Amino acid sequence: MCTASYNARMAQTYDICIRGAGIVGRTLALHLAAKRLKVALVVTAAGNTAADTDVRAYALNQQSRALLEGVRCWPAGDSATPVLHMQVEADAQAQVNFAAADQGAEALNWIVDVPVLEQQLAQAVQFQPLITVVDSPQPATLTVVCEGRSSTTRDEFGVEFDVFKYDQWAVAARVESELPHGADCASVVQ
Numbered sequence: 001m002c003t004a005s006y007n008a009r010m011a012q013t014y015d016i017c018i019r020g021a022g023i024v025g026r027t028l029a030l031h032l033a034a035k036r037l038k039v040a041l042v043v044t045a046a047g048n049t050a051a052d053t054d055v056r057a058y059a060l061n062q063q064s065r066a067l068l069e070g071v072r073c074w075p076a077g078d079s080a081t082p083v084l085h086m087q088v089e090a091d092a093q094a095q096v097n098f099a100a101a102d103q104g105a106e107a108l109n110w111i112v113d114v115p116v117l118e119q120q121l122a123q124a125v126q127f128q129p130l131i132t133v134v135d136s137p138q139p140a141t142l143t144v145v146c147e148g149r150s151s152t153t154r155d156e157f158g159v160e161f162d163v164f165k166y167d168q169w170a171v172a173a174r175v176e177s178e179l180p181h182g183a184d185c186a187s188v189v190q
Contacts, residue, residue, distance in 0.1 A: 014040040017138045019153050020146035023058075023114075026121035028146060030071035033130035040138040041131055044152070056114040059083070065110060068117070073124050079116040082107035084183035107183070 015037040018025045021044075029039045060068075060080075068074045082100075086108055089095040100108050125131050137143065137153075145153045154161070 012040075012132065012138070014038050014132070014138055014140035015142070016040070017140035017143045018042065018146055019137055019143060020148065020151075021122075021125075021133070022146065022148055023117060023121060025144075025146035026118075026125050027067055027071060027073070028144065029131050030073070030121070030124055030128060031067070033128045034071065037130065039131045040134050040140060041125060042137055043133050043135065054115045058112045058114060058117070059109045060112050061109050062105070062107075071121075071124060073117070073120045075112055075116045075120060079113040080110045081112075082183050083109050083111060083185045086185045086187070088187045090188075108185075111185070 016029075016032055017040040018029050018032075019042045021029075021041050025041060029041045032039050058064075065074055065080075074080065084100045084107055086098040087095060088098075098108055100106065125133065132138075145151065147153055
């Protein structure tokens with residue numbers, strides 16, 4: 001009797017192949033898996049960053065928070081700080097102030113620690129049996145590209161885009177204050 005052998009992984013079929021495993025790709029994969037869809041999530045070495053040197057933070061709105069809470073990945077504690085007041089200043093004559101209370105909102109947004117969020121999403125993906133992490137694109141009914149600015153898929157398909165250089169710069173830093181900051185945010189635009 002002869003039995004056929006085959007590579008089970010090659011025989012795997014997916015509903016969705018997500019190219020890009022950043023915050024958007026992983027969040028999408030988790031939501032699709034919750035809908036019982038089989039997902040291939042393409043993770044490349046270029047997408048990995050050293051969390052110990054990453055000082056980035058995102059300002060996420062209520063809709064983003066709801067998406068992340070929907071997959072149980074909203075960061076706890078100091079990793080998601082609400083912004084209750086915001087002052088944006090262009091010069092002494094031009095400024096605008098916002099307050100969450102004036103808009104009947106819980107917060108204007110939340111400042112979220114990027115490495116913590118990335119780690120939570122990566123762990124959630126590991127424990128979702130309908131998501132398979134792969135290192136190259138897989139055949140699927142639908143492919144979704146979530147690769148960001150360094151997209152290899154865009155290059156692969158010859159999709160062109162324009163780059164605009166803005167005369168702006170920013171400083172990213174982690175600051176520990178001796179006194180409470182009162183959930184205030186200030187931005188100076190020059």
